[in-house]
Amino acid sequence: MFFVIPFGSQTQYSFKKVFGVSVSQMELFEHVAKPLVDDLIHGKNGLLFTYGVTGSGKTFTMTGSPGQGGLLPRSLDMIFNSIGPYQAKRYVFKTDEKNGMEIQTEVDALLERQRRDNNFSVPKTPSTRLKADPEIADMIKPEEASKLDGVDDDSSYSIFVSYVEIYNNYIYDLLEETQEDAIKPKWNGGGTPVRQNTELIPPQSKILREDQNHIMYVAGCLEVEVKSAEEAFQVFWRGQKKRKVANTRLNRESSRSHSVFIIKLAQAPLDADGDNVLQDKNQISVSQLCLVDLAGSERTGRTGAEGTRIREAGNINQSLLNLRTCIEILRENQMCGTNKMVPYRDSKITHLFKNYFDGEGKVRMVVCVNPKTDDYEETLLVMRFAEMTQEVEVARPVDRPICGFTPGRRHRNQAFKDELSRRLEERGGPIDPGINTEESWDLPSLPSCELTDPHDDITLPRLIEALKNRQRVKISFGILFFLLELDTGLISKDNFIQEQNGKLLEKDRIIQGNKAEIERLEKKSKMQEHKIDILQKTTKIFEDDKRSLQHELGTREQRLQRELSEKRRMEQRLHGVISDTQFKWEKECERRVNALQLEMQNKLWVKDEKLKQLKAIVTESKTPEDRLPPKRSASPSPVPTTTPVRPLHRRSRSAGGEKWVDHKPSSSMDLGTVLQPVIPNAIQVSAPSEKALSKCDRYVLTHQEVASDGEIQTKLIKGEVIKTRGGGQAVQFTDIETLKQERKRKSSEGMSASGDGALTDVETRCSVAVEMRAGSNMGPGYEHHAVTKRRKP
Template sequence: MHRPGKGKTPRRPGPRKASNTEKDPVGVYCRIRPLGTEDEECCVEMISSSTIQLHAPDGLKANRNGEYKEMQYSFKKVFGINTTQMELFEDIAKPLVEDLIHCKNGLLFTYGVTGSGKTFTMTGSPGEGGLLPRSLDMLFNSIGPFQAKRFVFKPDDKNGMEIQSQVDALLERQKRDNQPLPTVPKTPSSRQKAADPEFEDMISPEEACKSENVDDDCCYSVFVSYIEVYNNYIYDLLEDTPFDPIRQKAPQSKILREDQNHNMYVAGCTEVEVKSTEEAFEVFWKGQKKRRIANTQLNRESSRSHSVFTVKLVQAPLDADGDHILQDKNQVNVSQLCLVDLAGSERTSRTRAEGSRLREAGNINQSLMTLRTCIEVLRENQMCGTNKMVPYRDSKVTHLFKNYFDGEGKVRMIVCVNPKADDYEETMLVMRFAEMTQEVEVARPVDRPICGLAPGRRHRNQVFRDELSRRLEERGSPSNVDDPDLLNQLMESLPALPPCELVDPSDDHTLPRLIEVLERRHRIRQMMSEHFNKTASTMKSMLQQFDSQLGAKETFIHDQRSKLSEKDKVILNQRAEMDRLEKKTKTLEYKVDILQKTTGMYEQDKRSLEQELETRGNRLQMELSEKRRLEHRMQGMVTDTKLKWEKECERRVNAKQLEMQNKLWVKDEKLKQLKAIVTESSSGRPTERPEKPERPSRDRDCNVGPKRSASPSPLPGNVFKTRSGGQAVQFTDIETLKQECPTGPSRKRRSGSAEGPAQMEDIENRAPMASTSTTVYQKRRKP
C-alpha cells in the first residue's frame, strides 16, 4: 500500500468531465537492441510481433535452484533488432505529430535499464535519425508554407500565447535585428564540429514525410523548449547564462506552476520560436550539450537526468479576407508534444557508484519508483473503483506530466530492452511495470472547435492576388486610368505610311496623301501625349497622396515608437517588480518546501506512532482475550476439581464412617467375648462360648438380613430417600470369615480347657482382617 505524498495542497476544482468520456489504454511498445557481441548470452526472445519471452540465464538458474521460469510479456507491438528508425517513427511518433497538427497533445517517453538504447531511439545518430528529428521534420514539412512571421505570436509567461499586431511584430523584429550578435570567445574546433551533427546528416531526403490534412486557413508558429530533471530539480537547458571566467554561476533551478486551465508548466522556461527543421534541431543540440551525462561501469555515456523536449504548436485562423490573422485570443489553439528521454534505472552493486554518482542513481531510481507508484494507484482506481490520491507531487517528472494521465492527450511509452544476460533481473522488473502500464486507460482527447468562417479563405485570396499581378504585368502599369483600353486602341489606330516614291515631278497624288497620313498620325500622337500627361498627373497625385500617407504613417510610427519607449520603461519597471516578486516567491516557496518537509516528517512520525499504538492495542486485545480464555478455562477446571474433591471427600467420609463402624463392632465383639470369658471364669464352671452372630452374606438378595434375635430389630444400616421417592438402605454390618478344618476335631472348647486363650488370640488376630472384607449393601424400598 502506498503512502500519500508529503505536503499536498488542495487542487482547485476544474471543469468536470463527462462520465461517458471514451478512454484508450496507454500504448506500450517494446524495442530490442542488438547484442554487443555474437557470443554473448541472450535472455530475450521475440516470439511474435507483439510478444517476447524471457529466459533466465544458466548461471542464475543454477544459483537459485531453478526458481526463475520462462515468462512471456505482450505489448502493442514489438520491434526486433532489425527495425529501422523510420519504421519505428511510422508506427509510434507519426500519429502523435498528426494529432499535434490537429490541436491534440501527446506524450512520448522511453523507459528501460541503463544502456538499453533509449537515447538512441529518441535522438539517433548521423544517418539514423531518431524520433525527435523525424517529428520536427514532418511538422515543418506540413506547415511550412502556412507559417506566420516571427513575433506575431508571443508567449505570455503563463503557459499561454498572445497575438501581436503586424506593426508590433515588425518593430520587435527590427529591434531584434538591431541587437549586436553575441561574441563567440573561441572558434569551434573540427572535433567539436564533428560532435555536433547537422540535420542533413540525420535524415535522408527519401525518408522525409508530411501530413496532408493541414488546415490552410490557419497560420502556425512553432516554439520549442528543453529542460532536464536532475536530482529532482528542474533546469533550463536553453537558458543563456552570462559567461564569467572568474566565478562561474551555477544554473538556477525552475519551479512548477499551474495555469488557469489546471495544466502544469515550468515557470520561467525559455521558449524559442523556430521556423525550420534545421533551426529547431540546432536549438535542441545546443541544449543537448548542456545535459548531464557521465561514464559508468554499464554505459560509457549514461544519462544522469531525465530530459524533456517540448514542441509547442500555436495556430490561429485567418480573417474573412484571408489576409491577416484573426485578432481574437480565444481563437488561438496551443498544442504540445513532449518527447521524454528518461534516465535508466541501475543497481549500485553493478555500477559501483560512489559520491555524487551514487546520489544521482538514488534520485533516478526514486523518481522511477514514484512513476511506478502513480501507475499502480491509477490502475487500482480504475480497476477497483477506489478514489486514492495519486502521489504526483512526490517527483517532478510525474508532477509535470500529471495532466496527460488525467486526460489531456495521448500517452505512448517505448520500453527499450537490452537482451544480455546481465540485465535479466532489471529487465524482468521493467517488463512487469510495462505490463501494468498497459492496463491504465487515459481519456481520449476531444477535437477543438473550429472558427465559424468559411473555409478556403487563403486559397481565394491567393488566386485573386495572382490574377491581379498577371493583369498588371500585361498592362505594364501599376495603376489603371479611367479607360484602361484607350492606350491599346490608340496604338492600334495609328495609320500605316503610304508608299513615298516620286516618279514624276508633276505627281500631285502621293504628297497630299502622305501629308494627310502624317497629320493623322500627328493628331494621334497628340492624343497619346495628352493621355500620358493625364496619366502622369494621376500618378503624381497618387504619389503625393502616398507621400502624405507615408508621412502620416511615419508620424504614427514615431508616435508609436515614443509610446513603445514609454512602454519599455514601464516594462522595465514591471520586470524589476516581477524580479522582486519572483525572489520573494522563491523565498516563500523555499519556506513552504521546508514546512512541507517538516510536515512530512511529522506525518511520518505520526503514522509510525499510530502504527505502534495500533500494534500495542492489538497486542493488548489479544492479551485480554487470552486472559479471558484462561479465566474461563480456570473456572471450568476449578469447578471440575471442586466436584471431583467433593465426591472424593464424600467417598472418604463414607469410607471412614464404615471403618469406624467396623472398628466399633470389633470392639463390641471383643468386649462381649471378654465378658463371656470373665463371667465363665468367675462362676467356676465352664460355659459354652456364645456363638458369634453371623454377618450378612454376599448374597445379592438383600431382603434377608442377619438374624441376631427372634424379635424384630432395626435394619443394620442407614436409610435415606431416593430421587424416585423410595428409600435405600446402606448396610454397615461386617462380614467375618471363618475357616474350619473338615477332618479335624470340633473347634468348640469348654471354658476350662487350655485352648481358650489360643482361641481368643486367634479372634483378636483375625478381627482386623475382617475390616478389609467389608461390603456395603443397599436396599431399595418402595413406599
C-alpha cells in the same frame, strides 16, 4: 513478445507493436512519432516516453546518430516541412510567460525584431573548436524527409522549443544562459584561452505552476522561437551538452537525469482577406509535443556507484517507481471503479505530465530492452510495467473550430494579387478580342465597299480608314473594360477601406473615451496617492509615537518588575527574619517556662520535705536527746533514684494501614536521640526498585541535612505509588515532615562548688536531686528537644 529467462523457461508479454534489432529509425518514426506530429499540427497535445534499464538504447532512440536520426530530429524535420510556407514572421506570436500566447501586429513585430537585433548579437562559433555540432542534414537523409498533407493553409503558424532536465527531483533549464557559460574560455586570437570571470554560480531550479486552463508548466523556462528544423536542432544540441551524464560500469555516458524537450506550436487564423493574422487572442490554438528521455533504472551494486552517483541512482529509481505507482492507480480506478487519489505530486516527472494522464493529450511509450542476461531482473520489471500501461485508457480532447471564416482565403488572395499584377503589366497593350464581341460595343458602321470602277481611288482608302477607326474603338473599349474591372475592384477595396475607416473611427472614439476615463482615473489616482502620502506620514508619526510610548512603557515595566522583584526579595527576607525571630522567641519562652516550672517544682518538693520533717519532729517522742539540736552528718542524705530513661520510638503521623516503602540511604546517620521515626509494616530499602514499589501503596524517603545552627535535621519525604500506562510505577510526592534536634546548655546556678560536706542542708539537697533527675541519661548540662514540622510539598 517472448522473453527468455536464464533458466530456460519463457515469459510472454503483449504489446501494440514490437520492433526487432534490425528495424530502422525511419520505420520506428513512422509507427510511433508521426501520428503525434500529425496531432500537434491539428492542435492536439502529445507525450512520448523512452523507458528502459540503463544501457538499453533510450537516448539513441530519441536522438540518434549521423545518418540514423532518432525520433526528435525527424519530428522537427516533418513539422517544418509541413508548415514551412505558412509560418508567421518572427515575434508575431509572443509568449506571455504564463503558458499562453499573444499576437502582435506586423509593425510591433518589426520593431521587436529591430530592437532584439540591436541588443543581442549571435556569437559566432569559434573556429578553433575541435568538433562541430551535428547538423540535422547529417542526421536525416534527403530521401527520408517526411511531410504532412492536409495542413490548414488559412492559418499562420509559429514554433517554440524549450529543453529542461529533472535532476535529483529538481527542474533545471538547459537553455538558460548561466554564469558558468559566460566564464568558459574564449580565444583572443592566440593559443591561450582567456577567462572573463572565475566565480561559479550553479543554475537555479525551476518550479511547476498551473495556468488558467489548469495545465502544468515550468515557470521561468526559456522558450525559443525557431523558424527552421536546423535552428531547432541546434537549440536542442546546445541544451544536450549541458545535460547531466556520468561514466558507470554499465554505460560510458549514462544519463543521470530525465530530459524533456517541448515543441510548442502556436497557430491562429488569417483575417477575412487572408493577408494578416487575426488579431484575436481567443482564436489562438496552442498545442505541444513533449519528447521525454527517461534515465534508466539501475542497481547500485552493479554500477559500483559511490557518493553522488548513489544519490542520483536513488532519485532516478524513486521517480520511476512513482511513475509506476501513478499508472497502477489509474488502472485500478478505471477497472475497479474506485476513486483513489493519484500521487502526481510525489515526483516532478509525474507532476509535470499530470494533464496528459488526465486526458489532455495522447501518451505513447517506447520500451527499450537489452537482451543481456545480467539485466534480466530489471528488464522483467520494465516489461511488466509496460504491459500494464496498455490497459490505462486516456480520454481524447474534442476538436475546437478555430474560426468561422470560409476556407481558401489565402489562395483567393494570392490569385487576386497575381491577376492584378498581370493586368497592370499588360495595361495599354492589345486586349484579347475574344473577351468582348462587337454586339456589346457601339462601333462605327462600314461604308459601302462596292467597286464599280477599277480606277476608283476613294472606296478602298475610305474602307481602310473605317477599319482603322473600328480598330481604335476596339482598343479603347478594351482599355475601358479593363479600367472598369479595375475600378470595380478598387471600389470594393475603397468600400472595404471606408468600412475599416468607420471601424477605426469608432475605435478612435472608444479610445478617446478610454483616454478620458484614464485621465480621470489618473487624476483620482494622484489624489488618492496624495491622500496615501498624508496617511503614510500620519501613520509614521503615530508609529514613532507608538514606538516611543512602547519604549517608555517597556522601561517602566522593567523598573516596576525590578521594584516588584526587590519587594518580593525584601518580603521573603523579612518573612525569614520574622520566622527566625519568632522561632527564637518561642524557644526562649519555652525555655523560660520550663525553667520556671522546674524551679516551682523544686520549691514545692522542698516545702513538702520540710513539712514531712516537721511532722516527724512533732509526732516523735519528747526525749532529752531529741531536744538537742540535730547533728550534722558528714555524708549527704540519699537522693531518691529515678527510673532510667529508655529510647522511645516516634511513630510517623502518616503511618496507617497502608504498606510502605521505607527508603533509607546507606549514608544516613544514627543520631541516638530519644525520638526516632519508625513505620510499621514497611519494606526497608537502601535504593528504590520497581519490585519493591509494585508491592506497596506508599513511599517515604529519609533525608538528612545540616541545618543553619549546625545540627542535623531529618526530613521524611512521603508520596503515593501510582501505576503508569506502560505497566510501571511512579511516585507522586504529597508531604514533607521535618524532625530537628536542639541542644541547650543548662545554667549551673544553684550548684554548690563545695565538697560532699556542703550538701547537708535539706533544701539544697532536694533541689540538687531534682536537677539530677531532670538531666539523667542526657549528658552533663544538656537538654534534648525534638521539634517536628510538617508541610505540603
